[in-house]
Amino acid sequence: MESGQPPHFLWSRADAQGNAYSRKIGGKEIVVEQKAGGLRFDKRYASHVNALLRAGDDLGKIAGQINTDAVMARALARFAGMRLTKNGEWETLVSYLCSQNSNIARIRANVQALCRNGSVIAPEEMAQMPSSELAKINLGYREGYLRESAKMVGSGEFDLMGLHKLDYGEAADELQKLPGVGPKVADCVLLYGFGKLSAFPHDVWIGRAMGKWYGVRTQKQVREFASQRWGPLAGYAQQYLFMLARSELGGTKARECPPGEEGKEQTNRHIRESTH
């Protein structure tokens, strides 16, 4: 929930420890709480929560498949249990249009300001927002990207949902036709909004991590390396590396696996036995 994925921008802490998070969905507040035996949340939202947390992913199996070296082993142990999330296509696009050359705290503030009643403003409406209203959000030069992209998506000129039927490479090329969308934003949108797990978003932290730990520098080298090493699960590898890099290579504190649970077998138990 605080790993730089869309929930980091769209959900809020509902307790002091960070064991519970909330968001309004369809006008109603939903709270998801991590308890000793699993997650607790209103059963009526089971399908929503299961989709968000990709409950169908076998985390133990995935961890085994991407555990190719000592660095990944360390990341997998330290952030044991961290899942990729599946978010709305439009809200994910908006989130990462806001993200370029920014920081997580500010991205969150921007995205929250683009929400009404817990949901990101629809593209048709965002396209028509008076510039005076949009300007209040202080998006900087990203404001134009957002408005123009909203126009293209809202009018149907750009078929956002149609990207689902393209493979990763085709979808990435297509997404980059939107203003403000380059390789990195496209990868984030495809990974977190479309569930295309072969995407490997390359930001400054991943750049540092890949250079220091794997000796690969250029974006092209990084893409090839990631694709070759982690293939269809590159997105999972990237998420763990991103957290490890922020934890070990920078000042930002990343939330880790609770003490005593490092290296514990990763399972889906916490999600499967969760609803009440």
Place this chain on the structure above:
DNA sequence: CCCCAGGCACAGC
């Protein structure tokens, strides 16, 4: 006051 941030568009090679 400084440097940096989940990059991109564009100009110039």
Place this chain on the structure above:
DNA sequence: GCTGTGCATGGG
């Protein structure tokens, strides 16, 4: 195709 630079603004 590759490389350098400006960008609006706030976080730390």
